[in-house]
Amino acid sequence: MIGQGFYKTLASPWLWGALLLTAALPLMLNSYYLHILTIALVYVALASAWNIVGGMAGQISLAHSLFIGTGAMLSTALLVKLGINMWAGLVISAAIAGLLGAIIAWIDFRFQLGHLSFVLITLAFAEMAAIVVEGWEFLGGASGLLLPRDTGDVWAFQFGGVRGAFWVMLGLAATIALINVAILNSPLGYYLRTIRDNEKAAQAIGVDVLRHKMIAMTISAVLTSIVGTCYVRYLTFADPYLLASPLITIEIVLFATVGGLGRAFGPALGALLLVPLGEVLRGQLGGAVPGLHYFIYGVVVIVVILVTPRGLLPLFEKLVRRRRPAAS
Amino acid sequence: MSCATIRERGKPIWVCEETEVNELWQALAQGVLIGSTYGLLALGMGLVYGVSGIVNFAHGDFISLAMFISLALFSAFALDPYVSVLITIPVMAALGALVYRFLLRPMAGHQFLMIVQLTLGLSLLLQNGIMMVFGGQPARTPSIVESKLIILGDVVLRMPHVIAFVVAFAMAIGLYVMLRSTDFGRSIRAVHQNARAAALMGVDVGRVQVVTFAIGLGILAVAAALLLPGTPIQPTQGLQYTVITLLVVVLGGMTNFVSIMISGLVIGIAEAFGTVYVSDTLGRLVPYAIFVLIMLFRPQGLTWRTS
Numbered sequence: 001m002i003g004q005g006f007y008k009t010l011a012s013p014w015l016w017g018a019l020l021l022t023a024a025l026p027l028m029l030n031s032y033y034l035h036i037l038t039i040a041l042v043y044v045a046l047a048s049a050w051n052i053v054g055g056m057a058g059q060i061s062l063a064h065s066l067f068i069g070t071g072a073m074l075s076t077a078l079l080v081k082l083g084i085n086m087w088a089g090l091v092i093s094a095a096i097a098g099l100l101g102a103i104i105a106w107i108d109f110r111f112q113l114g115h116l117s118f119v120l121i122t123l124a125f126a127e128m129a130a131i132v133v134e135g136w137e138f139l140g141g142a143s144g145l146l147l148p149r150d151t152g153d154v155w156a157f158q159f160g161g162v163r164g165a166f167w168v169m170l171g172l173a174a175t176i177a178l179i180n181v182a183i184l185n186s187p188l189g190y191y192l193r194t195i196r197d198n199e200k201a202a203q204a205i206g207v208d209v210l211r212h213k214m215i216a217m218t219i220s221a222v223l224t225s226i227v228g229t230c231y232v233r234y235l236t237f238a239d240p241y242l243l244a245s246p247l248i249t250i251e252i253v254l255f256a257t258v259g260g261l262g263r264a265f266g267p268a269l270g271a272l273l274l275v276p277l278g279e280v281l282r283g284q285l286g287g288a289v290p291g292l293h294y295f296i297y298g299v300v301v302i303v304v305i306l307v308t309p310r311g312l313l314p315l316f317e318k319l320v321r322r323r324r325p326a327a328s
Numbered sequence: 329m330s331c332a333t334i335r336e337r338g339k340p341i342w343v344c345e346e347t348e349v350n351e352l353w354q355a356l357a358q359g360v361l362i363g364s365t366y367g368l369l370a371l372g373m374g375l376v377y378g379v380s381g382i383v384n385f386a387h388g389d390f391i392s393l394a395m396f397i398s399l400a401l402f403s404a405f406a407l408d409p410y411v412s413v414l415i416t417i418p419v420m421a422a423l424g425a426l427v428y429r430f431l432l433r434p435m436a437g438h439q440f441l442m443i444v445q446l447t448l449g450l451s452l453l454l455q456n457g458i459m460m461v462f463g464g465q466p467a468r469t470p471s472i473v474e475s476k477l478i479i480l481g482d483v484v485l486r487m488p489h490v491i492a493f494v495v496a497f498a499m500a501i502g503l504y505v506m507l508r509s510t511d512f513g514r515s516i517r518a519v520h521q522n523a524r525a526a527a528l529m530g531v532d533v534g535r536v537q538v539v540t541f542a543i544g545l546g547i548l549a550v551a552a553a554l555l556l557p558g559t560p561i562q563p564t565q566g567l568q569y570t571v572i573t574l575l576v577v578v579l580g581g582m583t584n585f586v587s588i589m590i591s592g593l594v595i596g597i598a599e600a601f602g603t604v605y606v607s608d609t610l611g612r613l614v615p616y617a618i619f620v621l622i623m624l625f626r627p628q629g630l631t632w633r634t635s
Contacts, residue, residue, distance in 0.1 A: 058441060060444050060445070107620065110624060110627050116383055117578070119383070119385075120578050123385075123570075123571055123574065124571060124574070124575060124616055124619065127568070127571045127616065128616045131609065131610065131612050131613050131616075132610070132613065134609055135609030135612075135613075136610075142609075247567070250448050250452065253445060253448060254449055257445040289460055290460065290463070290464055291455070291457075291459035291460050291464070291563070292456070294456040295452070295453055295456040295457055297449070297452055298449045298450065298451070298453030298454075299449075299453060300449075301446070301448075301449035301452075302431065302450065302453065305435070305442050305445060305446045305449070306434055309442050
């Protein structure tokens with residue numbers, strides 16, 4: 001089922017070395033830098049999950065704020081309003097997000113407007129989700145929900161502050177990136193890429209376009225929702241204007257694009273470069289110049305698209321190869 | 329003497345009149361008036377899509393930009409939005425030509441979907457550029473006609489809405505005539521139908537695309553002026569305008585002029601009914617619900633032929 005490439009990546013000493021080194025960071029860094037890295041890992045995880053639909057299948061989904069919102073707001077509401085354990089909340093939200101993802105993919109399929117329709121439809125759903133969260137008191141309304149204090153009780157889905165959150169996020173981000181590698185090396189990955197490159201041709205040679213779009217969207221939605229739940233636990237405040245706003249999806253899309261769409265580690269690269277930059281700018285200048293870090297994201301993405309439309313990862317690879325021609 | 333609340337994009341405005349206000353007719357009239365402007369917004373987007381296949385996700389942020397330029401002109405020279413539009417139209421059109429020439433056209437040869445990300449990046453840039461200059465607080469640009477009301481039987485109409493309706497339809501008709509019976513309009517339609525054939529017939533396709541994009545943003549400047557009086561503006565509103573415009577364009581079958589204007593009215597009416605009959609917040613869902621329902625049963629939208 002899964003091709004050689006996946007096992008090769010899995011057996012790579014570089015991968016495990018990098019992971020171990022990163023996992024040791026909480027022992028060295030102070031909590032400010034650790035916080036920035038944790039946020040960066042959240043976006044690595046989100047951008048990699050988005051990549052399954054947006055990068056591999058070429059379906060630019062702007063509905064992912066809906067899935068983040070489901071994972072974050074719903075699991076919080078279940079815990080705060082109904083007292084349901086957040087582990088159960090995570091599973092319930094992920095299941096609902098997956099279902100929503102499949103439904104959105106199905107609705108889109110009926111519209112028959114080609115590649116663009118997916119962007120339009122998913123943006124409409126994201127906007128609807130923002131309105132529902134804002135208007136429905138159960139999900140916190142416009143004022144959001146506050147989670148109980150993090151005491152480090154793992155059974156209650158509490159991981160003990162920034163260190164625990166860092167390790168959880170590292171695990172999640174690495175898992176999702178490896179899922180990316182696995183899908184790229186499996187038949188599903190090949191189907192998704194044929195759909196991206198030429199949907200009509202894919203259909204003509206017998207690829208079940210609707211089915212694979214729905215599968216990709218479901219996997220991506222479930223993973224995104226899980227990240228949403230973990231993220232809100234770290235923030236301890238379920239803020240609808242952060243977690244259910246279409247803006248967060250736009251950020252994800254731009255990170256993935258800057259890094260390299262459709263590549264297993266491209267979106268991760270984009271998020272790792274841009275999120276720390278944005279967080280530092282916001283920390284240093286956010287009070288004086290509001291919106292500066294988003295402004296810079298906008299500039300970076302436009303420059304990257306104009307200079308190297310396939311993202312920075314292919315560019316880096318090209319540079320490395322040019323320096324070591326013997327290696328290839 | 330009775331009082332009624334007219335709700336407009338969630339913000340209630342109190343109107344006290346001698347006459348009894350009929351909610352149904354009131355909502356309908358308001359929806360038609362606002363919807364005509366949505367139709368105009370969507371015409372700009374549909375025109376650009378028709379000749380260059382580009383859907384501009386920074387559309388709403390360009391509307392924002394035009395509104396904030398009007399605000400700046402009001403603060404500096406006390407210009408009424410209906411006067412300053414004479415300045416914003418050429419400014420926005422020139423900006424449009426530059427954006428198309430230097431950002432969008434270089435993408436033509438590459439994977440086409442990258443334009444989505446590029447315009448999303450442009451949207452972040454514009455929105456936060458505006459925020460850096462004007463701050464994040466909601467602002468208003470007053471106009472002399474802002475508080476004037478027109479009373480037609482049971483229905484109270486606000487003067488800016490009536491002006492918006494008249495101008496939007498006049499512009500739609502003007503555009504239609506331009507497309508039908510001028511040489512430039514014919515070249516736009518030629519590029520829309522078959523860009524390669526148009527190029528072989530001697531049409532300068534690149535020029536048509538640049539000029540169309542400029543016209544699209546010029547139309548936006550007009551729509552911005554029409555929406556401005558009495559509406560609070562803030563830098564983060566852009567995406568909402570983009571989404572409303574997209575709903576209308578998709579519902580109108582992307583390029584068909586008449587169906588786009590009709591769709592504008594449908595979305596406008598749905599929005600007015602939602603805010604009057606459902607609630608301030610959840611009422612904003614009604615246009616989306618109507619949109620999804622129509623598209624589920626009529627995937628080609630409110631158009632009668634496929635283009």
